[in-house]
Amino acid sequence: MNAPLIIFFVLAAMCVTGAISLILQRHPIHSALSLIVVMVALAGLYLLMGAEFVAAVQIIVYGGAIMVLFIFVIMLLNAGVEERTNLSKLAGFAGIPLGVALMGFLAAAVARSQDVVQAATQTGATAPTKALAHLLFQDFVYPFELTSFLILIAILGAIVLAQRENA
Amino acid sequence: MVPTHYYLILSAILFGLGVVAFIFRRNIITIFMSIELMLNAVNLAFVAFSQALNKLDGQVFVLFVIVVAAAEAAVGLGIIIVIARNRQSLNVERVDLLKL
Numbered sequence: 001m002n003a004p005l006i007i008f009f010v011l012a013a014m015c016v017t018g019a020i021s022l023i024l025q026r027h028p029i030h031s032a033l034s035l036i037v038v039m040v041a042l043a044g045l046y047l048l049m050g051a052e053f054v055a056a057v058q059i060i061v062y063g064g065a066i067m068v069l070f071i072f073v074i075m076l077l078n079a080g081v082e083e084r085t086n087l088s089k090l091a092g093f094a095g096i097p098l099g100v101a102l103m104g105f106l107a108a109a110v111a112r113s114q115d116v117v118q119a120a121t122q123t124g125a126t127a128p129t130k131a132l133a134h135l136l137f138q139d140f141v142y143p144f145e146l147t148s149f150l151i152l153i154a155i156l157g158a159i160v161l162a163q164r165e166n167a
Numbered sequence: 168m169v170p171t172h173y174y175l176i177l178s179a180i181l182f183g184l185g186v187v188a189f190i191f192r193r194n195i196i197t198i199f200m201s202i203e204l205m206l207n208a209v210n211l212a213f214v215a216f217s218q219a220l221n222k223l224d225g226q227v228f229v230l231f232v233i234v235v236a237a238a239e240a241a242v243g244l245g246i247i248i249v250i251a252r253n254r255q256s257l258n259v260e261r262v263d264l265l266k267l
Contacts, residue, residue, distance in 0.1 A: 008169045012177045019184040019204060028196045028257075035200050038181070042207055045177075048169065049218045054226050058210075061233050066203065066240045073244045074196055077251045082194040087260050095190030103183025110175040135223050136230065147234045154238035161245030 007048055014041035026081045028074050032067060039063045053129040174215035181208035195250065195257050199243055206236050 018037035025031045039062045046055035136144055185208060188201035210229045217225025247257070254261055 002168075004169050008173060012173075015177065015181060016184070019181055019188075022197070022200065022204065023184065023188045023191060028194050028200075031192075031197045031200055035204060038204065039207060042211060045174070045211065046214055049174070049214055051214050051217070051226050051229075054210075054214060054229050057230060057233055061237055062203075062207070066237055069240055069244055070196065070200060073247060077196075077248065077257065079194065079196060079257050082192070082197070083258060085193070085258075085260060088191075088193050091190055091193075096187055099183055099187030099190060102186055103180060106179035106183060107176050110172055110179055113172075132223050132226055136227050140227050140231075143231060147231060150238050151234065154241045158241040158245040161242065162248050 004048060008045070011041045011044045011048070014038075015045075028079045028082070029071065032070050032074060035070075036063055036067050039067070053132055171215050171219040175212055178208045178212040178215065181205075181211065193258050193260060195247055195259050195262070198259065199240075199247065203236060203240070206232060 015038050018034045018041065021034035022031045022038070025034060039058060043055040043058040043063070046052075046058060182205050185201045185205035188204065189198055192198055192201065210232055213225040213229045213232070217223060217229075250262060251257055253267060256262075
């Protein structure tokens with residue numbers, strides 16, 4: 001067993017543990033911290049695949065900005081432990097088998113397509129950030145500019161939604 | 168070198184766990200976090216294919232997905248604040264009326 005494979009399994013175990021913890025924790029702040037573990041482990045996996053810029057963005061934007069926003073809202077609303085009701089028991093009985101079935105279906109589809117993926121696999125793939133920048137600012141420059149409009153509209157929407165009506 | 172289908176299977180598992188969390192949890196903030204988990208699972212598949220095909224387009228898509236997720240989080244959390252202010256509850260079962 002070589003070193004990248006060991007690193008992969010350690011990070012994958014961190015991801016899956018964090019995701020299961022996200023489901024099982026009763027308090028939203030514990031779920032948010034579990035999700036941060038998943039995101040940091042995913043950033044490690046991106047580094048393992050040689051996508052260092054995506055890994056940095058994952059930590060800065062996902063682990064930093066988005067999760068801070070989540071924790072900020074949880075603390076602002078003073079969210080407590082979620083209550084259990086009859087409907088939530090029903091969701092447990094019906095939802096978990098359905099979710100596991102979906103997971104199995106996806107994994108089976110991946111396993112079936114294994115030959116195709118392996119045929120396309122080339123070793124020594126490197127992803128220099130410079131090449132990524134050329135692609136982003138030349139071939140994908142119009143979508144990139146459009147995302148700035150998207151962010152502007154999202155900022156406006158968040159301000160309009162969160163302001164008090166009689167202020 | 169880790170085989171590509173290992174990453175894809177991990178991506179499928181994470182996506183499935185996100186779906187389970189989405190169905191199982193009752194707190195609207197946790198449901199929103201499970202959507203983020205599913206987006207992350209898809210990002211992992213994008214980067215894995217990008218590495219397997221030795222093309223960088225997948226990583227550009229990941230950057231766009233992260234931007235859209237950030238915008239979605241900002242607007243979605245605004246909606247959650249409004250819901251919590253109007254209903255005094257974060258339980259999705261109490262959000263069952265269009266008009267109070």
